Amino acid sequence: MSDAVQEFEAGLARLGGDVTATFAACIDENALRAENAKLAGPQGELTALLKLMPKLPGDRRKELGQRANQVKQAIQSAFDGRLAAIARAIREAELSGPQLDVSLPGRSVRPGGQHPITKTIEELLDVFASLGFEISESREIELAEYNFGRLGFPPDHPATDMQDSFFVKGRTGSAAGGGGDDAVVLRTHATAIQVHEMLARKPPMAVVASGTVYRRDDDATHSPMFHQIDGFLVDKNVSFAHLKGVLTTFLKRTFGADVPVRFRPSYFPFVEPGGELDIGCTFCRPWVEAGSEAQIARTLACRTCKQTGWIEVLGCGSIHPVVFESCGVDPNEWSGFAWGMGIDRIAMLRHGIRDIRMLYENDIRFLDQL
Amino acid sequence: MKASCNWIREIAAIDASASEMAERLTRAGLEVEAIERVGEGLDRVVIAEVRGKRAHPTKDKLSLVTVFDGKGTREVVCGAPNVPAPGARVVLVDVGAVLPGGLRIESREVAGVRSEGMLASEKELGIGADHEGILVLGDDDPGKPGARVDEALDLRDEILHLSLTPNRPDCLGHLGLARELSVLFGEPFAPRLTLLPSKLMSVLPEAPRGTAALPVIDSGTGHSGETASLVAPVDGVPMVAPIHIAAPDRCARYVGTVLQRVVVGPSPFWVRHRLHTLGQRSIDRVVDVTNLVLLELGHPIHAFDLDRLDGHRIEVRLAREGERIALLDGTERTLTADDLVIADASKPIALAGVMGGSETAVRPGTKNVLLEVAWFDPRSVRRTSRRHAIHTESSHRFERGVDPSGIPTAQRRALSLLTTLAEAVSSPIGVDAETRRIANATISLDPDYVRSAIGDASISDVESRTILEGLGCAISPGEHSGWRITAPLHRPDLTRAIDLVEEVARVRGYDRVPTALLRPEPRPEAASSRALLVRQVRRAALATGHHEAVNFTFLAASDLTRARVSTEAVALANPLSEERSVMRTSLVPGLLANVSRAERHQRPRGRIFEIGRRYLPGNGPTSVDETASLAIVAFGARDQWLGEGPSVDFYDGKGAIEGVFASLALTVEHRVPANVPGWLHPRRAAEIVLRAGEDARVIGHVGEIHPDVADAHELVTRPVIAELDLEPVLVALAARAPKQVAALPRSMAVVRDLALVVEERVSLSQIAHAIREAGGPLVEDVALFDLYRGKPIAEGHKSFALRVTYRDPEATLTDARVEETQSRVIARTSSELGATLRA
Numbered sequence A: 001m002s003d004a005v006q007e008f009e010a011g012l013a014r015l016g017g018d019v020t021a022t023f024a025a026c027i028d029e030n031a032l033r034a035e036n037a038k039l040a041g042p043q044g045e046l047t048a049l050l051k052l053m054p055k056l057p058g059d060r061r062k063e064l065g066q067r068a069n070q071v072k073q074a075i076q077s078a079f080d081g082r083l084a085a086i087a088r089a090i091r092e093a094e095l096s097g098p099q100l101d102v103s104l105p106g107r108s109v110r111p112g113g114q115h116p117i118t119k120t121i122e123e124l125l126d127v128f129a130s131l132g133f134e135i136s137e138s139r140e141i142e143l144a145e146y147n148f149g150r151l152g153f154p155p156d157h158p159a160t161d162m163q164d165s166f167f168v169k170g171r172t173g174s175a176a177g178g179g180g181d182d183a184v185v186l187r188t189h190a191t192a193i194q195v196h197e198m199l200a201r202k203p204p205m206a207v208v209a210s211g212t213v214y215r216r217d218d219d220a221t222h223s224p225m226f227h228q229i230d231g232f233l234v235d236k237n238v239s240f241a242h243l244k245g246v247l248t249t250f251l252k253r254t255f256g257a258d259v260p261v262r263f264r265p266s267y268f269p270f271v272e273p274g275g276e277l278d279i280g281c282t283f284c285r286p287w288v289e290a291g292s293e294a295q296i297a298r299t300l301a302c303r304t305c306k307q308t309g310w311i312e313v314l315g316c317g318s319i320h321p322v323v324f325e326s327c328g329v330d331p332n333e334w335s336g337f338a339w340g341m342g343i344d345r346i347a348m349l350r351h352g353i354r355d356i357r358m359l360y361e362n363d364i365r366f367l368d369q370l
Numbered sequence B: 001m002k003a004s005c006n007w008i009r010e011i012a013a014i015d016a017s018a019s020e021m022a023e024r025l026t027r028a029g030l031e032v033e034a035i036e037r038v039g040e041g042l043d044r045v046v047i048a049e050v051r052g053k054r055a056h057p058t059k060d061k062l063s064l065v066t067v068f069d070g071k072g073t074r075e076v077v078c079g080a081p082n083v084p085a086p087g088a089r090v091v092l093v094d095v096g097a098v099l100p101g102g103l104r105i106e107s108r109e110v111a112g113v114r115s116e117g118m119l120a121s122e123k124e125l126g127i128g129a130d131h132e133g134i135l136v137l138g139d140d141d142p143g144k145p146g147a148r149v150d151e152a153l154d155l156r157d158e159i160l161h162l163s164l165t166p167n168r169p170d171c172l173g174h175l176g177l178a179r180e181l182s183v184l185f186g187e188p189f190a191p192r193l194t195l196l197p198s199k200l201m202s203v204l205p206e207a208p209r210g211t212a213a214l215p216v217i218d219s220g221t222g223h224s225g226e227t228a229s230l231v232a233p234v235d236g237v238p239m240v241a242p243i244h245i246a247a248p249d250r251c252a253r254y255v256g257t258v259l260q261r262v263v264v265g266p267s268p269f270w271v272r273h274r275l276h277t278l279g280q281r282s283i284d285r286v287v288d289v290t291n292l293v294l295l296e297l298g299h300p301i302h303a304f305d306l307d308r309l310d311g312h313r314i315e316v317r318l319a320r321e322g323e324r325i326a327l328l329d330g331t332e333r334t335l336t337a338d339d340l341v342i343a344d345a346s347k348p349i350a351l352a353g354v355m356g357g358s359e360t361a362v363r364p365g366t367k368n369v370l371l372e373v374a375w376f377d378p379r380s381v382r383r384t385s386r387r388h389a390i391h392t393e394s395s396h397r398f399e400r401g402v403d404p405s406g407i408p409t410a411q412r413r414a415l416s417l418l419t420t421l422a423e424a425v426s427s428p429i430g431v432d433a434e435t436r437r438i439a440n441a442t443i444s445l446d447p448d449y450v451r452s453a454i455g456d457a458s459i460s461d462v463e464s465r466t467i468l469e470g471l472g473c474a475i476s477p478g479e480h481s482g483w484r485i486t487a488p489l490h491r492p493d494l495t496r497a498i499d500l501v502e503e504v505a506r507v508r509g510y511d512r513v514p515t516a517l518l519r520p521e522p523r524p525e526a527a528s529s530r531a532l533l534v535r536q537v538r539r540a541a542l543a544t545g546h547h548e549a550v551n552f553t554f555l556a557a558s559d560l561t562r563a564r565v566s567t568e569a570v571a572l573a574n575p576l577s578e579e580r581s582v583m584r585t586s587l588v589p590g591l592l593a594n595v596s597r598a599e600r601h602q603r604p605r606g607r608i609f610e611i612g613r614r615y616l617p618g619n620g621p622t623s624v625d626e627t628a629s630l631a632i633v634a635f636g637a638r639d640q641w642l643g644e645g646p647s648v649d650f651y652d653g654k655g656a657i658e659g660v661f662a663s664l665a666l667t668v669e670h671r672v673p674a675n676v677p678g679w680l681h682p683r684r685a686a687e688i689v690l691r692a693g694e695d696a697r698v699i700g701h702v703g704e705i706h707p708d709v710a711d712a713h714e715l716v717t718r719p720v721i722a723e724l725d726l727e728p729v730l731v732a733l734a735a736r737a738p739k740q741v742a743a744l745p746r747s748m749a750v751v752r753d754l755a756l757v758v759e760e761r762v763s764l765s766q767i768a769h770a771i772r773e774a775g776g777p778l779v780e781d782v783a784l785f786d787l788y789r790g791k792p793i794a795e796g797h798k799s800f801a802l803r804v805t806y807r808d809p810e811a812t813l814t815d816a817r818v819e820e821t822q823s824r825v826i827a828r829t830s831s832e833l834g835a836t837l838r839a
């Protein structure tokens, strides 16, 4: 046997030893790779051994070559096994490691808070839209003709006291003592939408509009600027019973199907018959266990409904023929109904806001809560 | 309006309880807000007769009064100055009683003398306003010693607090309420009122000349003669006062009646008590009678001191411009030629239907009175009341419409009360000046219309008829079909068929109206409502982290100046305060106020937006342009994960705008502004350009607030603020097409970093533009990833670190092509902008 064969076989015997045990002693990936390089790397023992191949006698070369290959594969497989084991151990350590502090703040772009007024308006308009009404809007600074005259407010009538108005300087009207159709006012209600729509197109129509309105009132429960949703419907053969049906449906969808609705007469110059719709107080809920001691105590302590159990939510009525006439619509052919509701108080009810001033101060600590 | 249930029951046969009345009235549209119970808690208070009085042994101010309580006598200590002589009746509160105010009466020693009860004042008993002394009953007041005071004086009552709508003047008096309640409870209505004067002067005078006058109280028909005692007139005092109506369109009728020998003194207890429970102050017998008639009939009347009328005559005329009058409220007013006045021969003596003058007012010592019962034009009274800002019980009723047919009733009721209470002697003749008769409205009504308008086929003709007749309507057959209805004059609100429909629905009760549903026809044009587009903008601003504000749209003119926004504002003629006297021309002042508030409340950081209208003087029927605007403010420290970041700057504002428009899928650019608005920092602001297709227009500005504006608002932070016109944005949103998507590239991109040093004046957009120009279509993206100033970069220079992405969509880029392109890019930035590669 030549020296080369001897040396080669000795080398194979060394390398073919227990590599698994050798690798097992490596505790991390770096140590494993270093050990592997020593055995099978370009500078390693196996590479050095294979350089002897040309010196081997031809009749042994094939057999020894195959054995060397087996050794190489054994090393590779032991290496792969150990590498996977180390990775697994690291993963296991990660998975059983310390619990993250989930109470640290998250990173995000927080959406802002929507103002209760616009939020309430959007939601209520959506209910009307689902009942088939179109959403529209109109101007805030308005001719008295549209705000009062064409809506059937008699000139110099106390009905206008209900809606004491702001006049624009220089446009206080040409009527004796001020006022008159050419006066320019901050609209006292969003009702002029009826006039604008009926002058612009032919019935049938069903429209709802929201908007900022103004009255000369400033106290604990009134703000000189506030918001309303007004709507109306004109079609053939519309009766007072339709008004009751549609608006009751709206209130039940908005405030809950179980909330009772009360309908009583009232007066607005542009509707007749005119009425107001009340809902059961959503704070003390007098219809829940009605008549029980608990319910009576709840209602007697309720500031929201002033112990009455009812909250006024909207004024309404059949459209007065005078409004049709002033808009060139024949009241013998067409009929309809209209309503208007203040939004501020509903927004306050929904959000538990006790003080109306909070609505317009825009205190960031208030907005933060929305 | 307050109404006494007792009084209503005196007038009409209604036996319902107060709460039944309240419930029924509210259901019929006459809202009762509260029921107040009066005269309660007086069950141990009795009428007592004074038997003797002696001084307290030690205390000057106290007296010891012996009273008889119906069973026996006892002595009480009393501190009042008005203990009456023996024989008079007072009110004794028994030991152990608790008064309505919570005061408990006990048997106790007062300065060494035991007091067995207490003599009480009206106020202590809660039955009147007087607290000067104890209540002493007059000879004409009822009640025997020992009788319970609440029973003897009829103190128990329930007061309805009504909130009436302005269309129902008829219910501003107890008579009208009694009529309404009779209808609501289905009772016939026959009012019980005593109308006849008891003392008449005996001699008929000559009819006064020069006026349209006729006698209304005729001794032949007006009086039975049994109740009238005939008394001679006082010499030198006229029995009639001539009345001339010079403004017939303002005053349809004026009845003046002379009363002689009036006794002007305190009213009896029942009058004081009745007025007190209805919230009125008792003045004297004559004035109290006018107030009783007002409350009872809803018809305001007035009494003049006849001896103070120059010429003993009345003229109803318009005031002369600048004429002055001193009024009962102590003020003096300068009148206009649109004010209707009552005048004597020389001067105005009352603002017609609003308030009397002080000079001719009834006072202690008044002997002869002229009583006015009239009908004034509602619009005239209202204008005068508004012009002089005087709102009275009288103007309240006249401007809503007083029943013109009720004048004789009011006159005869007042005379009856004055002749009994004020012991006056009435002239048998009132001068009745009537310029025109106010006609009843006649209305055609088809009972089918009642059913169809209400939507209830079950309402029978009989039911409608019963309701309308109960309200005072007269019904006769119509010309062709249906009914011809004559509306009563006490209901000026009934003029058309629909008014009568409402009456039927109202009296039946709206709870009996059936419910029916209908569904409006959808209209295709209604799809892109402006309100819904505004909503998209709101969503975008909220999504980018901004709170929404809703500010007042009116503010002080100084707010505009301080914020340096346009002061060309729409001003209000009648603001509530200077603070809210002009319409905003910009949303900026409102947001600055919000920032200021946040800073004051230790919350000096945040992001807020507002969507609202600006009001600018303009064209159109109102001469005002209202346009929608969006404003955004960011202030204080920037958000970061932990703690606070550095203060926001221009780029936070720009980023907010970019964020909003990105989520709206609209394209905006920021450019160095041609004109910087006054509220922005002149060097740290940009104009916002909305790009829609080929069209590009400046819609607003964004930037750091001008430091002087920040100082003027005493701000600690330097907010970044933007305001832009929403109108073109809404147009663009409505026209916006869905976003188009390009195919994804198949070839790989090559990314090269590039650090270029340039002078400060060179902008990123110039560099990026040069790179794109030089690189042509291969340049896919140019992104800045670092901006550096300082050593070793020379002073006045900066270094842009840029990442340029090259891609050929058709083929894989070779290194050689990239290198060649990048060299061209570098050369171009150097030649065009003087950029050098950073070493």
Ligand SMILES: [Zn+2]
Binding pocket: A281, A282, A283, A284, A285, A299, A302, A303, A304, A305, A306, A307, A308, A309, A310
């Ligand atoms: Zn409640």
